Amino acid sequence: MTSSFDRHAHLRAKPDAVAAERAHPEARVTLVWRGKSLLDGERRNGLWLPLPEAPWAIEVYLGRTADGHPRFAADLSNLEDVEAYAEGGRFSDLMRAGWGMDPAELHDLAYARGMAHWHRSTSHCGNCGTELDTADGGFKRQCPGCGATVFPRTDPAVMILVTKGDRCLLARQPRFPPQMYSALAGFVEPGESLEACVLRETKEEVGLEALNPRYFGSQPWPFPQSLMVGYTVDVEGEDFQLDEEELEAARWFSREELANPDGFFYPPAMSLAHHMIRAFIKGA
Amino acid sequence: MTSSFDRHAHLRAKPDAVAAERAHPEARVTLVWRGKSLLDGERRNGLWLPLPEAPWAIEVYLGRTADGHPRFAADLSNLEDVEAYAEGGRFSDLMRAGWGMDPAELHDLAYARGMAHWHRSTSHCGNCGTELDTADGGFKRQCPGCGATVFPRTDPAVMILVTKGDRCLLARQPRFPPQMYSALAGFVEPGESLEACVLRETKEEVGLEALNPRYFGSQPWPFPQSLMVGYTVDVEGEDFQLDEEELEAARWFSREELANPDGFFYPPAMSLAHHMIRAFIKGA
Numbered sequence: 249m250t251s252s253f254d255r256h257a258h259l260r261a262k263p264d265a266v267a268a269e270r271a272h273p274e275a276r277v278t279l280v281w282r283g284k285s286l287l288d289g290e291r292r293n294g295l296w297l298p299l300p301e302a303p304w305a306i307e308v309y310l311g312r313t314a315d316g317h318p319r320f321a322a323d324l325s326n327l328e329d330v331e332a333y334a335e336g337g338r339f340s341d342l343m344r345a346g347w348g349m350d351p352a353e354l355h356d357l358a359y360a361r362g363m364a365h366w367h368r369s370t371s372h373c374g375n376c377g378t379e380l381d382t383a384d385g386g387f388k389r390q391c392p393g394c395g396a397t398v399f400p401r402t403d404p405a406v407m408i409l410v411t412k413g414d415r416c417l418l419a420r421q422p423r424f425p426p427q428m429y430s431a432l433a434g435f436v437e438p439g440e441s442l443e444a445c446v447l448r449e450t451k452e453e454v455g456l457e458a459l460n461p462r463y464f465g466s467q468p469w470p471f472p473q474s475l476m477v478g479y480t481v482d483v484e485g486e487d488f489q490l491d492e493e494e495l496e497a498a499r500w501f502s503r504e505e506l507a508n509p510d511g512f513f514y515p516p517a518m519s520l521a522h523h524m525i526r527a528f529i530k531g532a
Numbered sequence: 533m534t535s536s537f538d539r540h541a542h543l544r545a546k547p548d549a550v551a552a553e554r555a556h557p558e559a560r561v562t563l564v565w566r567g568k569s570l571l572d573g574e575r576r577n578g579l580w581l582p583l584p585e586a587p588w589a590i591e592v593y594l595g596r597t598a599d600g601h602p603r604f605a606a607d608l609s610n611l612e613d614v615e616a617y618a619e620g621g622r623f624s625d626l627m628r629a630g631w632g633m634d635p636a637e638l639h640d641l642a643y644a645r646g647m648a649h650w651h652r653s654t655s656h657c658g659n660c661g662t663e664l665d666t667a668d669g670g671f672k673r674q675c676p677g678c679g680a681t682v683f684p685r686t687d688p689a690v691m692i693l694v695t696k697g698d699r700c701l702l703a704r705q706p707r708f709p710p711q712m713y714s715a716l717a718g719f720v721e722p723g724e725s726l727e728a729c730v731l732r733e734t735k736e737e738v739g740l741e742a743l744n745p746r747y748f749g750s751q752p753w754p755f756p757q758s759l760m761v762g763y764t765v766d767v768e769g770e771d772f773q774l775d776e777e778e779l780e781a782a783r784w785f786s787r788e789e790l791a792n793p794d795g796f797f798y799p800p801a802m803s804l805a806h807h808m809i810r811a812f813i814k815g816a
Contacts, residue, residue, distance in 0.1 A: 251723040257736060258775075359723025366722065369680070370658040377656035377663065387721075396653070400722050404688040404759055436759060437671075438650065438684050439535040439643025442750040452541060463747040466726040475688055475720060477761070491542075 251359035251468075252352045253311035253319055260385035266309050274317035275299050277307070278357060280364035281324045283472070284339035285357050291345040294357045295337040303327065306367040308386030310360060321360035321386075325368055343471045346518045354518060355468075362470025366400045369472075374398070402468075406445050407478040408432040409464070409524045410456065412486055412500070416528050417454065418514065419490070419498035427512045429501070431521040433476070446479045454498060455489030458482070464527070467520045476520045480528070503529050535643040535752075536636045537595035537603055544669035550593050558601035559583050561591070562641060564648035565608045567756070568623035569641050575629040578641045579621040587611065590651040592670030594644060605644035605670075609652055627755045630802045638802060639752075646754025650684045653756075658682070686752075690729050691762040692716040693748070693808045694740065696770050696784070700812050701738065702798065703774070703782035711796045713785070715805040717760070730763045738782060739773030742766070748811070751804045760804045764812070787813050 259265040269275060276296035279286040286295050299320060306323040313319060324330050330339065342361055346354045363386060370389055373380055378393030389398045409431045410417040418429035434449035436442060443461045450458035464478035490498055506514070506529050515521045543549040553559060560580035563570040570579050583604060590607040597603060608614050614623065626645055630638045647670060654673055657664055662677030673682045693715045694701040702713035718733035720726060727745045734742035748762035774782055790798070790813050799805045 251728075255721070255732065257732075355723065362722035368659075372656060372658055372661035374654040374656055374658055375652075377661035379661065399687075399719070401685055402688055402720055402722055403683075404686055435683070436686055437539070438646035438686055438754055438757065439639065439752045440759075441752055442759070442761065444535075448539065448541075468723045468725055470722055473722065475724075475726070477726065 251310070251355045253313060253356060253359070255311035256309075257311075257387075260309060260387050261383075266385045269309060269312075269318035270299055270320065272318045274315075275320065276317065277320040277322050278360045279304075279322055279324055279330075279333060279339075280361050281327070281330045281339045283341075283361070283365065285342040285345075285361050286334060286337050287340045287342075287345055287357075288337050291338075291340050292349060293353050294360075295335055297335055303333075306364065306382070306386065308360070308363040308367070310356070310363070319356070321363050323364035323367055325364075347516045349518075351518065358468065358470045362402075362468070362473055363400065365470070365472040370398055370401070401473055402475050403473055404436040404442070405433055405469075405474045405476055406436065406442055406449060407464075407476050407520050407524065408434075408446050408450055408458070408461075409478070409480045409521075409528060410450060410454065410458065410483055411480055411528065412483060415500040415502050416506075416525070417456075417483075417488065417498055417500055418525075419454070419495045421494065422496045428515065429497075429499075429512050430515050430519070431478075431524055433521075435474075442477055442479070446481060450481060450483065453491045453494055455491075456483040456485060459484065464524050465520065469520075478520050478524050480524065503531070535594075535639045537597060537640060537643070539595035540593075541595075541671075544593060544671050545667075550669045553593060553596075553602035554583055554604065556602045558599075559604065560601065561604040561606050562644045563588075563606050563608055563614075563617060563623075564645050565611070565614045565623045567625075567645070567649065569626040569629075569645050570618060570621050571624045571626075571629055571641075572621050575622075575624050576633060577637050578644075579619055581617075581619055587617075590648065590666070590670065592644070592647040592651070594640070594647070603640070605647050607648035607651055609648075631800045633802075635802065642752065642754045646686075646752070646757055647684065649754070649756040654682055654685070685757055686759050687757055688720040688726070688759045688761060689717055689753075690720065690726055690733060691748075691760050691804050691808065692718075692730050692734055692742070692745075693762070693764045693805075693812060694734060694738065694742065694767055695764055695812060696767060699784040699786050700790070700809070701740075701767075701772065701782055701784055702809075703738070703779045705778065706780045712799065713781075713783075713796050714799050714803070715762075715808055717805075719758075726761055726763070730765060734765060734767065737775045737778055739775075740767040740769060743768065748808050749804065753804075762804050762808050764808065787815070
């Protein structure tokens with residue numbers, strides 16, 4: 249899952265170029281309000297609206313579509329009532345709606361939502377507390393007090409498929425929908441490689457010693473600001489011990505059971521875990 | 533490169549447990565002052581000092597050594613004069629000193645330095661500007677104003693070895709030591725997979741279309757807070773066009789030339805780029 253836009257990052261630092269993008273007849277904006285994305289009534293697509301005079305505090309230049317049409321994101325969280333801007337759509341939970349959306353559309357809206365979240369959570373300087381200015385088409389914030397520069401934040405995290413021969417270990421976080429099981433996951437810490445994080449998280453979450461982490465792939469997960477990096481591992485032993493603060497259940501699943509799920513399901517195609525589990529079923 | 537400590541992350545949320553770690557007779561602390569690490573006179577090792585009454589504002593529980601000895605980091609940047617704490621060592625640039633250090637020692641000190649940097653740059657709430665409290669052994673900061681929680685920040689970045697048959701493309705950033713060439717590098721943006729970032733950065737920095745990114749490995753690079761993820765790519769064509777804001781030179785190097793460097797060098801063993809280039813020389 250990755251945005252389909254060409255970011256045209258070289259334009260960002262040129263205010264005239266960003267203004268020209270904004271004035272393009274095919275320029276459009278997607279709106280985010282307090283973490284919710286403006287989708288059509290059926291929540292299948294985003295509403296991409298012409299750019300009006302801006303009533304919002306935050307606007308980000310996302311780049312161009314494959315057709316060369318400029319795309320922006322705006323965050324309206326400074327407004328109490330945004331019905332007037334909904335244009336027949338509604339502000340919806342993108343992660344939930346994403347299950348039924350076209351992947352490319354979901355990617356683009358998630359990118360917009362991630363940038364909006366960063367602006368909302370980064371309005372003040374971490375160094376001195378002063379309110380930050382915005383620059384570079386929304387990709388930089390600067391402190392008029394101490395001069396600090398702040399760039400968008402992305403938190404790297406690992407997704408871990410623990411395997412043992414013909415079986416893999418899936419677990420449930422308390423916040424999951426009922427009956428959903430998935431791979432293990434955890435955030436990378438300062439001073440850690442991705443591989444070291446895989447070993448630590450496997451030990452912490454299920455008490456097993458992971459061996460031989462194998463890279464699977466990566467995907468952005470801007471809910472609100474993660475980057476998932478997937479690894480498949482083998483483990484010593486099979487008797488796991490749950491970290492009950494993180495997980496409410498776990499169990500071993502055979503390839504055959506995963507191929508014909510009964511009484512459980514695993515995450516949908518928008519999640520990296522889905523693709524890791526599918527590859528495992530196919531014998532990878 | 534990754535820290536050798538067992539982080540004992542489950543202890544962090546228990547103030548009594550962290551206090552017991554601190555009171556352990558073999559507990560030691562490494563000091564960081566305004567980005568510099570306290571090293572011995574020859575800058576070969578860190579000075580790990582007994583824990584005194586703390587004159588510093590920030591203290592982080594790093595975990596335990598393989599021998600079970602607790603280790604802490606402290607940031608003294610709130611003090612103007614720290615000579616009295618140097619204990620015969622000196623506050624030094626860790627990245628520079630790292631070229632001659634034992635890898636395990638460098639990892640541990642870099643982890644400490646990364647945590648100290650995060651605290652220094654995150655003393656105020658990004659949401660409302662209030663001064664943050666510290667919790668969880670230094671792994672969490674909390675806002676007494678709006679209730680926001682902030683975790684340590686790590687910026688994922690890609691390292692890209694562009695290859696074409698028997699040759700690879702190395703480049704110079706203006707800040708590099710004279711005659712040093714390295715792989716391309718760039719930060720991941722919100723809404724981007726690591727692979728998409730590899731393609732975008734290759735295009736932006738040298739104007740070439742990258743194909744088929746292959747994962748190499750990862751390492752923390754807390755100077756101040758990056759995580760490097762390495763990929764080897766092939767490219768279409770070979771006539772590159774430099775982004776002159778990022779790079780001052782680039783050229784193709786054959787395997788033979790890299791095996792016997794003359795008039796140039798590539799990064800030392802502390803860098804992921806070193807290992808990528810070494811693997812390329814060996815035919816990977």
